[in-house]
Amino acid sequence: MSDVRIEERLIHAIAGLLDGSGHIACGVLSPIPGAAAMLAAKRGGGRVSIIGSDLPAYRCDGGVELFDQAGQGRLDAFFLSGGQIDGRANINLHGVGAYPQMDVRWSGAFGSAYLYFLVPRVILFRLEHSRRVFPETVDFISAPGVSAPGVHRPGGPYALVTNLCVMRFDRDRARFRLESVHPGVTVEEVRDQTGFDFDTGETTPETETPPAADLALIRGEIAEAIANPYPKFARAVFGVGAAA
């Protein structure tokens, strides 16, 4: 399967990390996690809520209720990203430089400072794997990767998926461990592009290629569903318009 797109490989890889989740939610982030959530739910029978989707199967009260669900433990997996993510899984969604008049100002925390504490499996996702994005320490902690003992924190970082690799996060050690590299990527390249230290095993496997059945799902039903609310992405990657 040489014609597998990176987006499709990532959708499949993330779906694998989500297996066993009963309820996955996806915010106003990238459509790739959204598509992965749909794939995982189709395989495992879970539910998906996509903030901003008008499709009956995925729509949710993206307002108060989704956060209430997280607070009660009714949400098993969620996705976050960051302008910067460091080796302790701290994420920065605010900007670079001294707060508040930062040199570069980004959008803001969205729901991260809450969901990162309460959702058991938070998958960090970023398509640019570089030292710029993955510094040793973030400039601003929008949401911390780990918390002091005594802080109520059933949730937190579970994995990191980028255009180069998949990493898993060990909450007790507050460290990432390289899980797999995408075809054509070496462990050295990941080290070169990462500003923080992380663990590796003796050997690092290649990120799996999606099997034909998953690819067919991704390119068909899921591409169409993800066009609402991500029409631009669905057109660009799959050449698909929104479902009527």
Added chain:
Amino acid sequence: MTAKTPFFDSPDDLARLVPDGASIAIAKEPSSPFALARALIRRGARNLHLVTVPTAGLIADLLIGAGAVRLVETSGVSLGEFGPAPRFASAVKSGAVEIRDATCPAVYAALQAGEKGQPFAPIRGVLGSDLLARRPDWRVIDNPFSDGEDPVVLLAPIRPDFALIHADRADRFGNVFVGGRHEFKTMAHAARQTLVTVEEIVDHDLREDEATAANLIGGLYVAGLAAAPGGARPAAAPGRYAADEAHVASYAKRARDEADFADYLAAEVFGRTPAAAAE
């Protein structure tokens, strides 16, 4: 409280009710009150305290770029798939607006405290973030119901001077149908006054049908109401029209440059444009 809902002819009439310096709450897209925001800019509104519920896109960028906002209280301002919000980023960086950063559930919880008339709202999470460090108005206490250590964050209630809402329809009693947008109700209940534009004003009583009655902002809360068909454009109004993606894409580009942004304002807000060329 007066029982009569004031009906107005246009969003510009509503915008005159909002004094400079007022705090205004606006919900994220879709159904953002764009006609009302453009009217505020035409009125020359200044020093507004903008509360986004809980985030906002083009509408916040537009109000900030036009110089109407002094303080923005938000969990995020972004054009979504169309990239960052250029006027917002520039204004925060230069100090032209003061930023009060929040996180989405904190905005909802604080509005709910406002809605209920409660003195504060406790919220999980947030601890250990720089976000908390930069919000001296947020306090940390130990959960009084816990046996062990359990720090929680307390938020002051949010009670905006005005909730600005665009909805699908209202009736002649001032009841406003919000469908599934339950946070519109939260905003209206928490705000001191609510100003509403709608696609359509219907003649029958929306309280007669259970399906609509369950999803109304009661006329009690509504201080001003005007019909403004297309009033959410370029955002979508679900069931009526889709988002104008070409417009948003063009905005994202033009707002990066101050002169281009000024041209955009002249054309799209003040209507001072030469006839728009066919695109």
